[in-house]
Amino acid sequence: MFLARLAGVPAREIEPDDDLSGIVWIDLINPSTEEIDRAEKALGIHVPRREELEEIESSSRHYERSNVLYLSSPLVRRVDESAFSYPVGFVLTAQKLVTVRYSDYYAFDVVGRDIAETANDGTLTPDQVMTQLLEEMINRLADILEGLGRTLDDVSRKVFNADRPRKRANAGEMLRETLRRLGRAGDLASMIRDSLLGIDRMLIYVGELPGHVLVDGLKQRLKVAGRDVASLNDFVAQTMNKVQFLLDATLGFINIEQNDGMKVLTVVSSVGIAPTLIAGIYGMNFKIMPELSWHYGYQYSLMMMTLSIVLPLLWFWRRGWFGAR
Template identity: 55%
Template sequence: MFLAHRPGAPARTITGEADAANTPWLDLLDPTPDEQALAARITGQRIPTRDDLEEIESSSRLFMEDDAVYLSTPLVRRMQDNFFVSPVGFILSRNRLLTIRFTAYSAFDLVARQIADRQDKLSGDEVSVLIMEAVVDRLADILEHLGQSLDTLSREVFQADQPSAGKGDMVLRTLLRRVGRSGDLASSVRDSLLGMERIAIFVSENKKHDLSERLRARLATVARDIGSLNDFVSQTSNKVQFLLDATLGFISIEQNNGMKILTVVSFIGVAPTLVAGIYGMNFHDIPELGWRYGYWYSLALMAATVILPLLWFWKRGWLGPGR
């Protein structure tokens, strides 16, 4: 999809060069090869592919080509409990901004509505600042939701009732997956913030593409917001690591409880087996061989070797609450 965003008008699909006239923001959304070729003819710029936008070197993400500034960053998108990361590209020339993205983002949709509601003239520089502000606001919302989710998860880890027998392993596995997903989301948000910070710095310091003082001030505000969000991400990452360690600790406790049961079962099985082995030997001179109560004596002895260890383990709290 190839869209044109003009002040005072809804987004319009571009099918020819005339549709892009006097448009401050051209938007390639999951473009086809034909749409990429049309964008190249309209802008006179090289249109990077998805592989180009996914390069991780700074020199591939931030550079000048002719009079255009090429920028790219990974950007996280959250949908309910799921999220994924997709690259976003910006080509900022003197008259317009061209964006290349491969999935819809609510921040871009918000800026598109803001432009449609305005009547004053916009430059590509101002559109780029609007998008950066909206993206950072959206990342802040994701972090806020992540912080609330971690608070809920923390209460479930430390304040939840003891799960019923047989369900503890399943509950802990579920908690471990949720902690892992939270850590992945925090890491993805950090990458997005780092990319936006580099873009803001590169645009504000670029000598061949001067910005007005008003836009520089807004970019400085964006940079400060990103710095505070990075601090929040660091705190969130520490909390994720703490919850991960705590969950793994509870899993170790569950495993130790399982080993206790195996130890008890093994221990109480040894003594009666020993008694049965002694009195099952085929020697002629066994004192109890002709004893009238020998059979009942051996059964009682085996029962005692089972009951007494069970009572001992129970008092130590291995089989239930101790006294």
């Protein structure tokens, strides 16, 4: 999609014969090769492809070429319980800002609506649009982090809740679901950290670039955005620590559940040994066995086997291996 975003009017699709001279922000959404080629021909600048935006070297993400500034960063997108990370690119010239992205992002929609509702007085600049986009991207990442924090709080309550399911099957399913939620939370926190790192590097590069002049107001806004990113990075570090703590706790509860299962098997096997031994001894039918011709020998052997079952069960119960005392 090849969109033109202008002040005072809604976004519109750019046609092949449109004049791009008065357009400050050109938004390429999941562009095809033909659309990128058309943008390059109309603007006379290089527009990076997806494989270029996915480069991880800092020199490939932030550079200046022929007075054109190229910036890129991964940006996380959360949809329901799933999260995805796609590259976002900025191409900044003195007259235009070209954004290249491969997914819909709420931050871009918010800034686009704000620009469409702004009076077209000719004061809108590409620097202002990019600064506003970076600020809104940071705000959106903060919202995602807040949601992630609430998710981890909910997981924490379930993990450490005293009224956990008493049925072993229900407890096992709860712990498995907890592991899945923690895995998704860890992936999301990692993608948020990558996004914040990319934005932070962009802010540092633009702020320290001697050839690109920003007005004082924009410089101050970028400094504030940098402080916001630093605070969010601290929150992400805390979140990652909490994910690891909850993961360790969940694995600990799983080990406890497994130990409880082994206790049951131990009790069953231990209780069955003594009566089996007694039954084996009195089942040999040797003539020299004194109980062989005893009138109460059968009842005696049954009583011995019953006691050999009851006494170990009482011992295990008193030690708390099963049941509730």
